[in-house]
Amino acid sequence: MLSVVKFVFRPFARKTPCAKMQYTTGVNIGLSPSYKCSFEDPVHVTVSGLNPQQRVDLRSKITDDNGLVFTASATYKADDSGQVDLSRHPSLGGSFTGVEPMGLFWSLKADEQSRKFAKTDVTRPALVDIEVLSNDKVIAKATNERHCMAKGVRRVPLTEGRIRGVLFMPPGTGPFPGILDTYVFRGGPFELRAALLAKQGFAVLALAFHGYQDTHKKAEKIDLEFFEESITFLRQQPEVKGQKIGLISISKSGDLALSMASFLSGISATVCINGCNANTLLPIHYKDICLPPLLWDTGKIKMTPSGILDVGDVMHDPMSKEYLPCVIPIERATGSFMFIMSEADRNWQSAYYARLACDRLKAHGKNNYELVAYEKAGHFIEVPYMPFCLANYHAAAGHVVYFGGEPKAHSEAQLDAWSKILNFFKKHLGAADYNYKSML
Structure with a gap:
């Protein structure tokens, strides 16, 4: 009925x-x-x-x-x-x-x-x-x-020191595993995914990782210690103390998550969606460590038949001799990885990067990774039933760019990936199973 x-x-x-x-x-x-x-x-x-x-x-x-x-x-x-x-x-x-x-x-x-x-x-x-x-x-x-939010989920905006973002806590007192979500949407945290993860029993900090920068100044580097502060803050929450910490990321934030998992301690599970295996765009600093950035060749920019920029091939090859120092040493990580890649991604060669990352782990005797591939999906694999994005303004390019993919296949990928992400985090972090449908 x-x-x-x-x-x-x-x-x-x-x-x-x-x-x-x-x-x-x-x-x-x-x-x-x-x-x-x-x-x-x-x-x-x-x-x-x-x-x-x-x-x-x-x-x-x-x-x-x-x-x-x-x-x-x-x-x-x-x-x-x-x-x-x-x-x-x-x-x-x-x-x-x-x-x-x-x-x-x-x-x-x-x-x-x-x-x-x-x-x-x-x-x-x-x-x-x-x-x-x-x-x-x-x-x-x-x-x-x-x-977007289940009844009882708490949404707490943060201005703690340099930290800018929103903390989502599941109903109850915990303890809850913690997740740092570093997906930035138009300069601020993308809260939808974090809110939906909180329904599943995770304490999630949706981080605006440029929040510590003066938005009127052009960033010259990325300070990994800022992310370390954010993870420490999440660990210190009474509902999270003693629990495992995970990371979820997409696009540029993917290489940030891989860097965090490699250089910071206590990261148990990392999801990297259509990211890069090398540090990109800006130098990343952590204590006495500095990874130079993988850069691009604007001469490789193409135009789609509909007149949109196609930047899918502009990044230099991270395996070339010049850019090997940019590659993130993910073999240092102690946690597990899930690499989600779209074969039709035209933001950059995310499928190539994901395979390089897995090959590196395998070469170092590691089997702490899963590789999930979607043949016809585009760049922005997000939550189920999020409308498909074929093209949009790209902050680094300064123009509207083509992101690739087909709508139906992309939608199927989002549905499948969401299920796999939840299972991955529950396996490596643990989480209470909430009957969230009854909490609307």
Whole structure:
């Protein structure tokens, strides 16, 4: 039995005795198991009350925290009972075709392809409006509330010394394993992934690792001791004391995480998503150690047919004699690694870098790593059902660049990678299993 569905299109709605709202047309949208869910959870979408074999358009829309609208649409034909079930019936055209239970979600995109979905306020759910249209007229509408924080998760903004970021604590007193999340989105911490990890029983510090820099000055180096301070702060939390610490990273923060795991003590598990095996862009300093940066050759910049910069081949080869000093000595690490790589990543050669990292560990007699590959995914492998980002502004390049990948394959990669990341952290850090779905 489908759960009560929340409708918000007031002019056409009326209340029924069971508090469900429906259109006077008698057409209803079902969202199961509830119209509320966690951001990374699927929903079962159905439409009932249609005429047998009636063709309708389903349309979805979400507005991100920057006010940018993402949409998707698909055409369906009702069965003999007047029902459309996205888990059984194929889309006949639109943003996707075939049987795609979550197609209205993973295919969401903005009109301008070079935009990335922004979810900066995790205290509010993301709202996905779903409409049924017949002859271009809306005949039913429902809203799926996709919550970022579970009930009881604590969100604590930090300005502790040089540390800038947000700490997410699971419900209860712990003890909880700790995770430092070093993914930076537009200069600040990306909180969504950290909030979702907290639902799984991890204490997570989403770190703005440039927070200690004067944003009006161009950074000349990266101080690894700043990250050491952040990890020490996380360890000192009463709910974390005595627990293991993990790292999760993506892109440039990947080589930072590998450096932390190699030079700092007590890191038990590191997830590196589409990162590099060498230090990049800026020198990294730790005590008397300095790793020079792997740099790039702007002459290798290409242009896609749609006129977007392709920088996938501009970085120098870290295995060339000149740049070998940039390679991070990850064999020094005592913890375990998970390398997640996209074969179609055009930010840089992340698949090549991940294999180099694993080869280095193997050459030093290490078997403390897992390698996860996705053939057609792009650069930004994030949480499940995050809208696909084909291109966006690149801070280092100073332009919009092409990130590669195909929407459906990328969505499947995000779903699979999330499950593998959780299992990896639970295996190497340990965590309580929360029934977080009941905590919305």
